[in-house]
Amino acid sequence: MTTLDTDTLEMVLTTLRDYAAKRLKPEYLRELDERDEFPHDVLRDLYDPEKFGLHLIFIPEEYGGLGGGAYDVYRVSEQMARIDLGIATGVLATFLGTDPIVVGGTEEQKAHWMGRIASEGLLVxxxxxxxxxxxxxxxxxxxxxxxxxxxxxxxxxxxxxxxxxxxxxxxxxxxxxxxxxxxxxxxxxxxxxxxxxxxxxxxxxxxxxxxxxxxxxxxxxxxxxxxxxxxxxQGLAQAQAVFGYTRLMVGSFGLGAGWAALERAIRYSQTRVQGGGLLSTKQAYTHKLLVPNAVHLEASRAYIEWVAERIDGGDPDQQTEGAVAKYFATESGNKAAEDAIQALSLIHI
Ligand SMILES: Cc1cc2nc3c(=O)[nH]c(=O)nc-3n(C[C@H](O)[C@H](O)[C@H](O)COP(=O)(O)OP(=O)(O)OC[C@H]3O[C@@H](n4cnc5c(N)ncnc54)[C@H](O)[C@@H]3O)c2cc1C
Structure with a gap:
């Protein structure tokens, strides 16, 4: 369940999708990848409280944020990863960077630093x-x-x-x-x-x-x-305390990236004719390269949501469960991406 109200979360996800459709087209993302380039202006847009304020999701309301919970962070992380894992890492690294403050800071420190991150859109x-x-x-x-x-x-x-x-x-x-x-x-x-x-x-x-x-x-x-x-x-205990949360975020990256690859393969299978019919009609193709990945990714989602609900329900001590979510979802995402490559072009040697 979302900690934000459902309309706010859906608005954030829709705005993110719209922004990506206009500004983060595949050609641009490929150029960034080729040039090994960090897109400063994109991060500025996403962190600008006047324009977007994506970082506000994970900042508590009392410090000027929206006060999203683990479930909200999972949904935003999945959406970001569907767009580009590199940009997702840039956006969400701030979340990781602020964790020690959120978990271990004094009230004064939280108000000062989280307040500044919220209002100034600082990358951390x-x-x-x-x-x-x-x-x-x-x-x-x-x-x-x-x-x-x-x-x-x-x-x-x-x-x-x-x-x-x-x-x-x-x-x-x-x-x-x-x-x-x-x-x-x-x-x-x-x-x-x-x-x-x-x-x-x-x-x-x-x-x-x-x-x-x-x-x-x-x-x-x-x-x-x-x-x-x-x-x-207190440093190691503070670092340990956030692992449930941060592992969930990385698991959501696997989920989003895996689905993005799989959807591309599904779309291809619906237009590519081989052996007298669309690939999407051939079970040797769909039941090997597509269906098992959809199953694994959705099972990962169910586990991620279960962990998110436990954290949001007031039990942040989810380090092991977070590790299971991260392992299962990233392995599933990786397999989906590998199979998607095969689904688009199998090299016969
Ligand atoms: C792209 C990227 C971004 C990163 N971002 C950050 C960041 O923002 N902040 C940050 O602090 N760090 C960051 N890291 C570092 C990351 O957290 C470390 O890579 C990670 O903690 C592992 O440490 P290591 O690379 O030294 O590997 P090692 O600890 O040397 O591990 C090497 C291998 O040995 C295995 N291994 C280690 N110990 C044992 C053991 N006792 N028994 C059996 N196997 C073992 C590991 O699982 C791994 O497979 C980043 C790393 C990468 C690649």
């Missing part, structure tokens, strides 16, 4: 992974060294390197996971600080319209107010 990046610390974040080496004045901590100097950060080279705000004396902690960092730089965009195999970059931090100062939650050592 989530900086956890390091070259040697991916699956096992406990081994990260980025350090946050306290800066004291008159015996009181007034801030931290952060030094280290982050790797493969979505929106890394384009964000205005970063949440950075670093080792403080009291343990691993999240910090909010604004772009353009002295000592901060980022690498060139990674030349990826897919989702090429998303920006993925390394971050370099050399004694970047952040004021003590930017320590999320105000207490050191």
């Amino acid at each position: 990046a989530y900086g956890a992974t390091e070259p040697q610390a991916g699956s096992d974040l406990g081994t990260l080496t980025t350090r946050a060294v306290p800066v004291e004045e008159d015996g009181k901590i007034i801030g931290y100097k952060i030094t280290g390197r982050k790797q493969w950060i979505s929106n890394g080279g384009v964000a205005k705000l970063y949440t950075i996971l670093a080792n403080a004396p009291g343990g691993i902690s999240w910090f909010v960092m604004e772009a353009g600080q002295p000592g901060f730089s980022y690498g060139k965009p990674e030349d990826k195999h897919g989702i090429r319209a998303s920006n993925t970059a390394a971050l370099f931090l050399d004694e970047v100062f952040v004021p003590v107010e930017n320590l999320i939650g105000g207490v050191e050592g």
Whole structure:
């Protein structure tokens, strides 16, 4: 069930579809992919509170957002992924980036940062992974060294390197996971600080319209107010707490991208004549390449919706269920995309 009212959610999805039909045509998306280019102007449109304000979906109402829940985020993520997975990643990385604030921030921090993200349409990046610390974040080496004045901590100097950060080279705000004396902690960092730089965009195999970059931090100062939650050592628990939610979002990407590929194959089968009839009338084709994928994708949807309803019903502790949704839906999406390639053209060797 939607947390937003149904009309608002449907209006968002329709506006998104209309925008994509006009502005994000397949030729343009292919060009972005070929040029490995992040479409700044598209993201500006989508985040402009006057025009679109897509980011407002996941910002609570008290901070100027629309207060959507997990179900709403799943529907928007699926729709975005149907359009382009790279752009979807750019849009939704902000959601990931704000998670540490939403889960672990003090009331004051939430009001300040979420309020700014809502009104200024800021792109956010989530900086956890390091070259040697991916699956096992406990081994990260980025350090946050306290800066004291008159015996009181007034801030931290952060030094280290982050790797493969979505929106890394384009964000205005970063949440950075670093080792403080009291343990691993999240910090909010604004772009353009002295000592901060980022690498060139990674030349990826897919989702090429998303920006993925390394971050370099050399004694970047952040004021003590930017320590999320105000207490050191809460970082890993805060990162863990949002996995149910974020895994659901990635699962929805698999669902949307898989359906987009499958629908293309279905349309093709309804016009392509082979062996004296339309491919859509041949069961050897439909029951191998199309039907099983529709079944798997819709089973993924049912599971995603079940997890979303549990989260929205007040049980955010859905890390395992989120992982099941992510695994099943992304595997189903991938298989649908592979079969769609076969459905359009089988190479006989
Ligand atoms: C396109 C893209 C965007 C990304 N965006 C972000 C982002 O915005 N922010 C961010 O912080 N990170 C981001 N990441 C990083 C991502 O979260 C990491 O890639 C992920 O955490 C895995 O870490 P790793 O790449 O170091 O792989 P590794 O941890 O080195 O894992 C390599 C392989 O070993 C397996 N493995 C690892 N540990 C074990 C174990 N104990 N037992 C058995 N198998 C194991 C893994 O499953 C994997 O198959 C992004 C990555 C990509 C590719």
